[in-house]
Amino acid sequence: MSRRIGLVRHGAHDELGRVLSGRATDVALNAAGRDEAAVLGRALSKGCGQDAGAIGAIHASPQRRTRETAGILGETLGVVPQVDPALDEVDFGRWAGQGFAALDSDPDWQEWNRRRASAPSPGGETMQAATLRAARRLDTLAAEAGGGAALLCVSHCDIIRGVIAHYLRLSLDHILRFSIDPGRVSWLDVDGQGGAQVLSVNARN
Numbered sequence: 001m002s003r004r005i006g007l008v009r010h011g012a013h014d015e016l017g018r019v020l021s022g023r024a025t026d027v028a029l030n031a032a033g034r035d036e037a038a039v040l041g042r043a044l045s046k047g048c049g050q051d052a053g054a055i056g057a058i059h060a061s062p063q064r065r066t067r068e069t070a071g072i073l074g075e076t077l078g079v080v081p082q083v084d085p086a087l088d089e090v091d092f093g094r095w096a097g098q099g100f101a102a103l104d105s106d107p108d109w110q111e112w113n114r115r116r117a118s119a120p121s122p123g124g125e126t127m128q129a130a131t132l133r134a135a136r137r138l139d140t141l142a143a144e145a146g147g148g149a150a151l152l153c154v155s156h157c158d159i160i161r162g163v164i165a166h167y168l169r170l171s172l173d174h175i176l177r178f179s180i181d182p183g184r185v186s187w188l189d190v191d192g193q194g195g196a197q198v199l200s201v202n203a204r205n
Contacts, residue, residue, distance in 0.1 A: 002142060002189040002190055002191045003141065003142040003145045003146075003148060003150070003151060003189070003190055003192065004150040004151070004187065004188075004189055004199075005138055005141070005142065005150070005151050005187070005188050005190050005196075006044075006150065006151070006152045006153070006185045006188075007153050007155060007160045007163060007164070007185065007186045007187075007188065008040065008069065008070075008153065008154045008155070008183075008184070008185045009155065009156065009160055009181065009182055009183065009184055010033070010037075010061075010063070010066045010068075010069040010154060010155075010156065010182065010183075011029045011032070011033025011034060011035075011036040011037045011065070011068075011072075011182050011183045012029065012030055012032045012033035012036060012182045012183070013028060013029050013030050013033050013065050014027065014030050015027050017100070018099060018100060018101075019097065019098070019099050019100070020092060020095055020097065020098055020099075020100060020103060021065075021089075021096070022089055022090065022091070022092040022095065022097065023063065023088065023089050023091060023092075023096055024092075024096035024097030025096075026063075026064045027064060027065055028064055028068060029065055029068045029069065033065070033068075033069070033182060033183070034072060036182055036183025037068070037069045037183055038072055038076070039204075040073065040183050040185060040204070040205070041072055041073045041076030041077060042076060044076070044077060044152075044205055045076050046205070054077075054149055054150065055077045055079055055150050055151070055152055056079070056145075056148060056149025056150060056151060057079060057082070057149070057152070058073055058074050058077070058079050058081040058151070058152045058153075058154065059082055059083075059084035059087060059141070059151065059152070059154070060081050060083055060084060060087065060153075060154040060155075061083075061084065061085075061087040061088045061154060061156060061159075062083050062084075062088055063088065063156070066087070066154045066155060066156070067081070067154075069154050069183075070154040073152060084137065084153070086133050086134055086136070087134055087137065087154070087155040087159065088156075088159075089155075089156040089158075089159065090121070090124065090125060090127065090156070090158050090159065091124035091125040091130070092121050092124045093123030093124030093125075094122045094123050094124075095109065095121060095122060095124070096124070108122060112127075113176065115173055116172040116173050116175055116176075117171050117172040117173045127162060127172050127175075128172060130158070130159060130162060131159070131162030131165070131172065132166070134155065134162065134163050135162075135163050135166045135167070138163065138188075138190050138196070139192055139193070139194055140192075141153075141190075142190035142191060142192035143192030143193070144192075145192075152185070157180045158175070160180045161175040161176075161178065161180055162175060164186060164198055164201060167188060167190075167195065167196040167197075168198060178201060178202070179202055180201075180202055181202055184202045184203060184204065185200075185203055185204075185205065186200060186201045186203065187199040187200045187203065
């Protein structure tokens with residue numbers, strides 16, 4: 001049996017859109033981000049997407065912004081979140097913590113965004129490696145549960161994009177073709193054997 005898994009992007013923070021936070025900055029949610037998480041939590045408390053029923057567990061990336069988002073969701077849903085390193089942000093190497101204005105003039109950064117499937121990051125991990133570690137974790141969580149209660153995984157924009165592309169068999173070169181916004185959830189039915197059905201992307205509940 002498959003397990004319903006919701007991929008949640010953390011709420012907004014003050015570096016959003018300005019800095020490639022990555023793993024370099026311990027940035028917290030701002031007021032807007034806390035509100036986004038609270039709104040999503042209230043929506044999920046009334047039933048998660050595609051009539052999946054109650055949320056049985058919440059896993060979160062180790063980053064402060066994801067842990068805070070998971071905490072707000074957990075308070076509303078009556079679930080204690082657990083930290084899951086496999087859901088961590090892409091390791092961007094020396095790019096992490098840099099402003100996008102500076103990165104936009106970096107030829108290597110431009111190449112990364114043209115060829116996500118193969119271009120390396122400087123001293124970090126490839127997009128493929130980051131995607132596979134997260135997708136393999138979802139496969140494991142689905143297999144262990146054997147079709148149990150729905151699960152939320154609070155992670156990061158590129159990780160969520162990569163996982164969705166992975167299950168759709170879409171080249172990672174094309175992950176910028178769809179949006180993953182702060183405080184939104186994307187629902188999958190993961191079969192625990194390397195496959196999944198993508199039910200919704202970037203939804204409000």
